[in-house]
Amino acid sequence: MTRLLPFIGFLLLAGLLGFGIWWNTGHDQTAIPSPLINKSAPDFKLPLLYEPTQTISRESMMGKPYLLNVFASWCIECGVEHPVLQAEAPTLGVALVGYNYKDAPDDAKAWLAAHGNPYSVLMTDTSGQTAIDFGVYAAPESFLVDAHGVIRYKHIGPITMDVLNNELKPAIAALQQEPR
Amino acid sequence: MTPELGQIALILALLLAFAQSILPIVGAWKNNSAMMAVARPAAFGQGFFVVMAFVLLVWAFLHFDFSVQYVADNSNLALPWYYRITAVWGAHEGSMLLWIFILNVWTLALALFSRQLPEVFVARVLGVLGIISVGFLAFILFTSDPFGRLLPMPPDGGDLNPVLQDPGMTFHPPVIYMGYVGFSVAFAFSIAALLGGELEQAWVRWARPWTNIAWAFLTCGIVAGSWWAYAELGWGGWWFWDPVENASFMPWLVGTALIHAQAVTEKRGSLRAWTILLSIFAFSLSLLGTFLVRSGVLTSVHSFASDPRRGLFILCFLIFVVGGSLLLYALRAPKVAGGKPFAVVSRESAILVGNLMFTVAAAMVLLGTLFPLIGDALNLGKISVGPPYFGLLFPLLMLPIVLLLPFGPYLRWGKGDPQILKGVMLRALLAAVACAIVAAFFVDGKLKAIAGVGAAVWVTVGVLLYVTKRWREMPRGRRYPAEMAGMLFAHFGVAIFLIGVLLSESLSATSDVRMAPGETQHIGGYDFRFDGVRETQGPNWRADQGTVTVTRGGKPVAVMHPQKRTYTREQIQTESAIDAGVFRDLYVALGEPMDKQHIDGAWALRLYHKPFIRWLWLGGLFMMLGGFVSACDRRFRVRRLANADAPEPVGAVVLSETRA
Numbered sequence: 142m143t144r145l146l147p148f149i150g151f152l153l154l155a156g157l158l159g160f161g162i163w164w165n166t167g168h169d170q171t172a173i174p175s176p177l178i179n180k181s182a183p184d185f186k187l188p189l190l191y192e193p194t195q196t197i198s199r200e201s202m203m204g205k206p207y208l209l210n211v212f213a214s215w216c217i218e219c220g221v222e223h224p225v226l227q228a229e230a231p232t233l234g235v236a237l238v239g240y241n242y243k244d245a246p247d248d249a250k251a252w253l254a255a256h257g258n259p260y261s262v263l264m265t266d267t268s269g270q271t272a273i274d275f276g277v278y279a280a281p282e283s284f285l286v287d288a289h290g291v292i293r294y295k296h297i298g299p300i301t302m303d304v305l306n307n308e309l310k311p312a313i314a315a316l317q318q319e320p321r
Numbered sequence: 322m323t324p325e326l327g328q329i330a331l332i333l334a335l336l337l338a339f340a341q342s343i344l345p346i347v348g349a350w351k352n353n354s355a356m357m358a359v360a361r362p363a364a365f366g367q368g369f370f371v372v373m374a375f376v377l378l379v380w381a382f383l384h385f386d387f388s389v390q391y392v393a394d395n396s397n398l399a400l401p402w403y404y405r406i407t408a409v410w411g412a413h414e415g416s417m418l419l420w421i422f423i424l425n426v427w428t429l430a431l432a433l434f435s436r437q438l439p440e441v442f443v444a445r446v447l448g449v450l451g452i453i454s455v456g457f458l459a460f461i462l463f464t465s466d467p468f469g470r471l472l473p474m475p476p477d478g479g480d481l482n483p484v485l486q487d488p489g490m491t492f493h494p495p496v497i498y499m500g501y502v503g504f505s506v507a508f509a510f511s512i513a514a515l516l517g518g519e520l521e522q523a524w525v526r527w528a529r530p531w532t533n534i535a536w537a538f539l540t541c542g543i544v545a546g547s548w549w550a551y552a553e554l555g556w557g558g559w560w561f562w563d564p565v566e567n568a569s570f571m572p573w574l575v576g577t578a579l580i581h582a583q584a585v586t587e588k589r590g591s592l593r594a595w596t597i598l599l600s601i602f603a604f605s606l607s608l609l610g611t612f613l614v615r616s617g618v619l620t621s622v623h624s625f626a627s628d629p630r631r632g633l634f635i636l637c638f639l640i641f642v643v644g645g646s647l648l649l650y651a652l653r654a655p656k657v658a659g660g661k662p663f664a665v666v667s668r669e670s671a672i673l674v675g676n677l678m679f680t681v682a683a684a685m686v687l688l689g690t691l692f693p694l695i696g697d698a699l700n701l702g703k704i705s706v707g708p709p710y711f712g713l714l715f716p717l718l719m720l721p722i723v724l725l726l727p728f729g730p731y732l733r734w735g736k737g738d739p740q741i742l743k744g745v746m747l748r749a750l751l752a753a754v755a756c757a758i759v760a761a762f763f764v765d766g767k768l769k770a771i772a773g774v775g776a777a778v779w780v781t782v783g784v785l786l787y788v789t790k791r792w793r794e795m796p797r798g799r800r801y802p803a804e805m806a807g808m809l810f811a812h813f814g815v816a817i818f819l820i821g822v823l824l825s826e827s828l829s830a831t832s833d834v835r836m837a838p839g840e841t842q843h844i845g846g847y848d849f850r851f852d853g854v855r856e857t858q859g860p861n862w863r864a865d866q867g868t869v870t871v872t873r874g875g876k877p878v879a880v881m882h883p884q885k886r887t888y889t890r891e892q893i894q895t896e897s898a899i900d901a902g903v904f905r906d907l908y909v910a911l912g913e914p915m916d917k918q919h920i921d922g923a924w925a926l927r928l929y930h931k932p933f934i935r936w937l938w939l940g941g942l943f944m945m946l947g948g949f950v951s952a953c954d955r956r957f958r959v960r961r962l963a964n965a966d967a968p969e970p971v972g973a974v975v976l977s978e979t980r981a
Binding site: 144145147148151152154155157158159160161162164165166 | 594598601602605609612616618619629632633636639640643644647648650651654655691694695697698
């Protein structure tokens with residue numbers, strides 16, 4: 142019997158590895174669940190891109206849900222999602238808030254002038270401190286924040302039509318169904 | 322046309338591998354010498370076609386044949402010729418071809434140097450190697466074809482990963498594969514012994530030089546990999562407990578246990594079943610490493626592009642080979658077990674303790690590596706363990722080994738004399754404590770460094786005392802047979818390694834700083850003056866190259882040029898500058914410019930002073946040397962066995978004589 146132990150141990154290991162293959166076909170390894178989901182969005186207070194004297198904060202945004210989109214002019218993937226945002230922003234049903242991340246304001250303005258500006262509110266953070274609070278590790282990232290300032294959904298990487306229709310819109314619809 | 326020839330060569334090799342695996346094993350079972358005789362010619366034929374396929378892929382790279390997908394993905398017109406050769410194993414498909422190429426190198430060597438062994442045994446060994454070959458050739462042909470065409474042919478290709486464009490890369494993969502593919506030979510010997518129900522342990526003596534050589538290559542490969550990570554990745558570290566590193570380290574740990582267990586089994590006949598089990602484990606862990614790196618089950622800094630189909634294929638193969646051999650072990654091991662009893666204080670016991678520690682350490686590393694997967698399986702969420710886990714448990718498990726290692730040789734086989742041990746241990750202890758106290762004054766009382774000096778002196782004194790003991794007690798010419806010399810080299814290597822690890826870990830100084838041209842930073846007694854960044858040009862990259870002038874007490878020490886390279890396909894790679902020395906390395910890596918528009922301004926720099934870091938690789942090289950030297954021992958040359966002072970007559974002597 143003891144001589145069978147290595148074999149039995151190996152079968153367990155093989156089972157685990159088989160599980161690993163199966164699991165990975167259904168799950169994206171790079172998807173890291175944000176610990177911020179269903180938690181209050183971190184406090185922020187940032188100047189607007191076009192009117193740097195004015196600021197917006199988590200408090201001032203309370204009351205209505207919004208989609209916070211982290212982008213930068215230096216970010217190549219942001220260029221990928223930009224046409225999608227540009228086309229679909231009006232149909233989202235929530236405000237699209239731009240968070241310009243670690244960018245020179247002039248670069249950001251030039252970039253938006255060239256590609257269009259889908260954002261209803263646009264704030265800028267040259268230091269990137271707020272992004273750290275949000276756990277952003279690469280632009281673009283998007284956070285759906287509800288009327289109570291709670292993060293309900295997060296997407297890492299560009300928002301494609303696929304992501305928009307299959308993840309983001311259902312998440313927004315779920316928000317809107319909730320009693321206020 | 323040539324890529325298709327490569328593919329045909331692989332198909333022919335696969336057919337020959339089938340012949341090499343099935344016919345000799347069936348022949349050995351039915352006692353049919355005609356079928357057994359197929360083994361060698363089939364192995365030679367397979368080797369010929371695999372070498373041909375390999376050469377054709379090299380040819381395609383050298384001649385910029387971008388109609389081959391793999392070539393187009395991993396090279397371009399600007400890539401220098403030597404990196405076009407190393408690009409052959411720069412990605413998944415080609416590295417599998419390298420794997421099978423090296424398996425064939427081992428198989429050919431075995432087919433050539435086994436003429437003195439019994440025919441039945443060789444037939445089984447080559448048969449088992451054939452089975453492994455079948456698996457990997459089929460894997461290449463069905464899931465990872467390096468010769469797949471890309472039409473229309475692009476005018477220029479992509480690029481070899483810049484991390485791999487380094488001299489270390491020409492060297493590291495082939496050597497590390499020589500190591501862990503080499504364990505297939507020890508594995509094949511064990512399976513052949515199980516199949517044949519060998520009552521003699523003679524096969525262990527035949528297996529020993531092969532295992533030692535494979536182990537030495539693996540040691541060298543790990544050392545090269547560690548050095549390469551240190552020099553190329555720009556993190557200044559030398560070991561990261563990354564899944565891929567662990568994949569090469571687990572076979573090494575079990576392999577180390579194996580070469581010691583083989584010594585026991587060969588000389589005393591004991592631990593036979595254990596030796597067989599370790600051979601199976603060592604090779605299984607090599608296969609497991611291949612699986613982990615290529616299945617995408619675990620993420621790692623240097624894993625290959627993953628594909629679940631490939632993972633599934635290797636898993637099925639793993640179940641067949643490892644499951645099959647462990648089942649065979651369960652059924653047949655009682656038949657081959659046996660050997661002489663040994664006392665609690667004996668060389669066998671000492672080796673057994675070391676064996677257990679190495680095996681447990683390998684299990685610990687395996688557990689840590691698979692932890693993220695276990696977390697997913699048990700629905701515990703995302704978990705992974707890193708340096709805190711390994712860094713705590715590994716030294717704890719190695720501590721008994723370091724303490725025991727210099728004194729194993731003093732113990733006799735069977736029953737040792739504790740009195741001899743007391744004397745030498747006392748002397749080693751006194752020397753270690755004395756040196757540690759002296760060292761304490763030089764290292765600011767850092768405990769890790771003091772422990773490093775103490776442990777290294779303990780091991781060194783133990784080894785040296787044994788060297789003098791042999792010198793006094795044995796007649797000239799019999800003092801240090803190769804097997805023993807190798808052991809002493811390797812054990813001494815552990816002492817050097819300990820100095821390297823513990824002193825560099827505790828005494829290193831790092832500084833991440835912003836430096837404007839002309840500014841100076843003071844680290845570890847050295848003054849690093851930043852002299853600005855200029856642009857420079859290489860064969861297939863351009864770079865921002867910094868100049869850092871290092872002085873000590875006003876005297877010039879080194880002028881260093883760290884680079885930040887941008888390769889042809891806009892891939893960025895930091896090239897750190899290292900001023901190497903016996904007692905310290907100076908290491909400078911370039912970070913980011915403070916202002917991207919003005920690279921001649923201030924930059925972020927990372928500066929290191931790393932005392933004794935070379936010693937850890939030097940220690941590894943000594944261990945490697947030990948493995949090679951041991952393998953040269955005359956006792957292992959089967960032909961001469963009749964003259965050697967063998968402790969007991971073995972089957973090989975009789976058989977080689979009757980054949981002659």
